[in-house]
Amino acid sequence: MTIDRYLLRLWIGPFMGGIFFVLAVMLVARALKLLGAYSDNPETWSLIASLLLLTMPFFLLQIVPAAFFLSLQNTISGLQQHSEMDALRASGLSYRRMFRAFFVVAALLWGGLTYISMVMMPEGQLGFNNIIARIYAMQGSISFAPQRFTQGLGGVSVYVDGEDEQGVYHGVILEDHRNGSSVIYSARSARFEMGASYLLLKLSDGVRLEGEGADQRMLAFQRYQVSIPVPDATRRVLHSFDHVTMMTVSELWHKLQSGDNHAAAVAEWNRRLLLPSTVLVLLFFALPLSLTRKRSGKAGAMIAGIVLLLLIYNMQLVLHQQVSQGTFPGWTMWLGQCVVLLIGLYLSRRAEEDRLPALFMRLVNPAG
Known part of the structure; x- marks a missing residue:
């Protein structure tokens, strides 16, 4: 022993x-x-x-x-x-x-x-x-950190300067490259609403830029909406x-x-x-x-x-x-x-x- x-x-x-x-x-x-x-x-x-x-x-x-x-x-x-x-x-x-x-x-x-x-x-x-x-x-319950790019939204990146007490974001930049080409939105303010399987971005007072160089097109808007599919927040167990x-x-x-x-x-x-x-x-x-x-x-x-x-x-x-x-x-x-x-x-x-x-x-x- x-x-x-x-x-x-x-x-x-x-x-x-x-x-x-x-x-x-x-x-x-x-x-x-x-x-x-x-x-x-x-x-x-x-x-x-x-x-x-x-x-x-x-x-x-x-x-x-x-x-x-x-x-x-x-x-x-x-x-x-x-x-x-x-x-x-x-x-x-x-x-x-x-x-x-x-x-x-x-x-x-x-x-x-x-x-x-x-x-x-x-x-x-x-x-x-x-x-x-x-x-x-x-990740489907979207929230955006101020002064930081939020990615992982199915080909969309979002940047915000800040958020007020009413839940309105200010200084919003959104880049949408889901279709292979970059579309950039710049808005003074925006609200974000969650749907059953999508995120609805309601942009106010901004511009939409699409294309590059001589082919670039700009659209000024007072109101514009962008819909983004997101993961189902009620994913089954x-x-x-x-x-x-x-x-x-x-x-x-x-x-x-x-x-x-x-x-x-x-x-x-x-x-x-x-x-x-x-x-x-x-x-x-x-x-x-x-x-x-x-x-x-x-x-x-x-x-x-x-x-x-x-x-x-x-x-x-x-x-x-x-x-x-x-x-x-x-x-x-x-x-x-x-x-x-x-x-x-x-x-x-x-x-x-x-x-x-x-x-x-x-x-x-x-x-x-």
Whole structure:
């Protein structure tokens, strides 16, 4: 038990640090993307924070297996580089005995990730889509900030100097480029009225400019109206049964049995079960990919581990796409996973026997 606690202490720090660091990077990247798209309305800031929380289940399904695997590689490589592995082997401990605690850890992580994948991820997807719909609806409730161009109105940009107590805007400039050519309106004042699916701009005392150069035409007006289609402010609320990625376990299972849109349901069902199993597959690669020569350091092992992660994740993505399109049957997603697992089991057994294939060792540690 002492060796188990010692190895777990070596592993837990890099594991937790890796999760927090990568999760922070992914959330910041997603936040910047969302802010760039939806930051015009001040209320969207709180909604964007909710969006980031709702994306965490999917991110965790990607991050946790990778963090488990890379931190375990780091632990094994550290023991190897400092000759602690040799001392443990000389005392009669096998590799399997040294790292038995990580089989328990992998099983616990697999159980937790399965719950995240089957329950939390579809709930997060549903909440995410509903918040995006709400943000779009909010964009239909138009308000204009003084001395700032408001864009995103279907090809129309609006600038106002200010607004009085009666809700009348003053110093209004409007550019309409919906038809491929720019039409500019300049008005002393304007009122904006929302309809069911449009925004009506009632301009007063201004000019309308159309065309360029010698073809430019100017029209002075006392009253002029411009109608702009806007998103429906009463966009309907999405429900879990609207798409397979948002369905509960029972709804998805029922859809599988009904045969309606069968390919998409099969792909989603297998994806939810397969993603958590990646942590079990990676467990068997940690030892063989980490037994590098002492003089080579950890770099070769870690690079090989990252390459393996990229190969597995891309294989899963490609097979999921093919199954969802009906090109491949659902079991092919598991075939790819099982092939990788068998390779890991083979290499793990050879590592236990200190007989890793020479070609494999040259690939992992080409400088050796």
